Amino acid sequence: MPTEDDSNVYAVRRYGRPLDADPRSAFERDRDRILYSSAFRRLAGVTQVAAVREHHLLHNRLTHSLKVAQVGRRMAQRLCKDYRDFAKEVPGGRAGWPDIVESAGLAHDIGHPPFGHTAETVLNKKMSPYGGFEGNAQTFRVLTKLAVHAHVDHGLNLTRATLNAVLKYPRYEGEEVSESADRDWPFRKRGSKWGVYRSEEQDFSFAREGEGGSGRRSLAAVLMDWADDVSYVTHDLYDYFRGGLMPLHSLQNECPDEFLEFARARRKGEKYKRFDEEVFKRQYRELKRLMPDRGWRDTRDDRKILDRFQHELLGFFFNSVSVEQGEDGWEVCIDEIAEYQVEVIKELTFFYVIRRPSLAMVQRGQREIVARLFDDLMEMFGRHRNGKRDPDHPVPALLDDIYDGMERHEKVSGFTRSHEERRARAVCDYICALTEDQAINLYERLSGNSVSQGSIFGTWF
Incomplete structure (x- = not known):
């Protein structure tokens, strides 16, 4: 018999669930789906602050995410142990809530582009006519649309509680929020940015059911956010x-x-x-x-x-x-x-x-790489989709697949984009699926330029 509880509103999945006898709880399944996804594994090739190929052994996005998940889980376990009334009422209960927090910690950076925050500024500028770019919004998009699971067409089909826990900034760009006092430092209840694209409106509504449109983070998201800061510092x-x-x-x-x-x-x-x-x-x-x-x-x-x-x-x-x-x-x-x-x-x-000037120099070069990739892929993909295929500039199969997936989903969801908007979002999604080595390699192939691996350490200037 299946073990997932359909009567638990927090354990409900966006697209239902397969009927099998898996002994894991719904929230344990969430954790394992994230851990085994290629989108999560890719984080080993994404920078935390310095480049992932530094000779010094530094944290990358993968090791950072593993530590956020571990710290968050232990904090959740302690709270459930020390506050028994709280443990009875929290989503998932004493047994499930630590799994929810851990899953959110594993997934919280899964949408970050190669080169981290410095690439975000480039992609946000390039995507400003097409709905913008934000790393946390991209994380939610990866989990609900782009990541792959065998039993669904879109995303990992996570539970409502886990999706809500990942939402550090549960609102759209430009959306006003009430209770201004919650927006003052240190931001734990609400956060100071936005974190969802309009294209994920149905997934967002599903994750936030019962929250009343307050824009406040879930309890698990607050704890994950604190675990993120603790691990980072x-x-x-x-x-x-x-x-x-x-x-x-x-x-x-x-x-x-x-x-x-x-x-x-x-x-x-x-x-x-x-x-x-x-x-x-x-x-x-x-x-x-x-x-x-x-x-x-x-x-x-x-x-x-x-x-x-x-x-x-x-x-x-x-x-x-x-x-x-x-x-x-x-x-x-x-x-x-x-x-x-x-x-x-x-x-x-x-x-x-x-x-440091050495890091600023490296990041300037990284921004140039991301900008050039976006522009070149937009041009190549435009010719490709308009029937003017150039054999010297073939379009990556994954980029084609992302675009086709958006078309299929729009027919079902009712959310519509122009061809130009769809093309830009597909290019952005594709870039965000690359590791830093892949981004550099693709840049070198498209531009004919060789890129040295910049370092924050041991520079001459």
């Missing part, structure tokens, strides 16, 4: 201290003026009006107390010291999560001090790593 410190880019051992007890001015400039605007700079500086000093007291030499003792530092950070962030019952039901709450510590580490990463 802890392995950033680990990677860039070992790589010699972030001098944790030599930072002063007080915030250096240059760093403070840099951080202050990045927090301009109304959304940071609740941010307290004095608390920020105090948490800088508190983090300094935990930091390694000597430079990295790659010895066993060095690894123990750094591992202890990371362990203390993770333990603090892990225990900073609680739940409470408010007027609108249960809420996941993050300790304010933990939020400030995460903010300090994010600013340290930007100050010492992301603003």
Whole structure:
């Protein structure tokens, strides 16, 4: 007999389910479908901050996603254990909710293009006449349309609860939201961006059924978002201290003026009006107390010291999560001090790593690659679909398949695009299905130019 519970509204799937005797729960199936998808496996070839082919052993999007999933699952398990009334009411219950949070952690970056955020800016500009581009919206599109599962034509056919948990920004571009106080830093209840394309309206409505159009994240999405930040800041410190880019051992007890001015400039605007700079500086000093007291030499003792530092950070962030019952039901709450510590580490990463000229140079080249790929594929695909096939510039089979899939889905869903809009979205989807090595290789084939592998480390300028 099938084990999935059709009476559980959170376990319902968009396209039903096969009738089999699989012993896994609906949410365990979700986790496994994501883990075994080629869209997830591709993340091994997508950058986190520095290029995936650096000689230093750094995190990529795959290892980052695995850690987000693990941290999120453990937090969910602890909350279900410590708050029994909460565990009875949360989607999936005590047994299923950790699976939902873990699945969201595995999937949360699955739509990121090659070269990460720097490519997002290019694709958003190129796609501005055609509905825009946003990495989180692309993640939802991959899960509901582009990823492949044997039993459905569109996406992985995940449960309502898992799809809702992936939605870090559950609204369309330009959509206004109420409750402006929720939009102030630190954004946990709602987020500050948009994260769904209009073409996924039916899937979005399915995932958000019962949410009342509030634009607020689900409880699992809040926890996944916190796990994302926690994983990001802890392995950033680990990677860039070992790589010699972030001098944790030599930072002063007080915030250096240059760093403070840099951080202050990045927090301009109304959304940071609740941010307290004095608390920020105090948490800088508190983090300094935990930091390694000597430079990295790659010895066993060095690894123990750094591992202890990371362990203390993770333990603090892990225990900073609680739940409470408010007027609108249960809420996941993050300790304010933990939020400030995460903010300090994010600013340290930007100050010492992301603003480096070597990384900026590499990212400029990456943007050129993505822009050229988009323009060339648009031109080639236009000729291809207009019957003017050029044997010297064949169109990749996957690009053809993505376009045909959109046509088939539009006949069923009622959502319509012009040929130009469909062509642009197909090209964008195709680029987002590439690893960085594949993108570089395709660029070299189309342009005739050879690309050196830029590095954030050891540059001469």
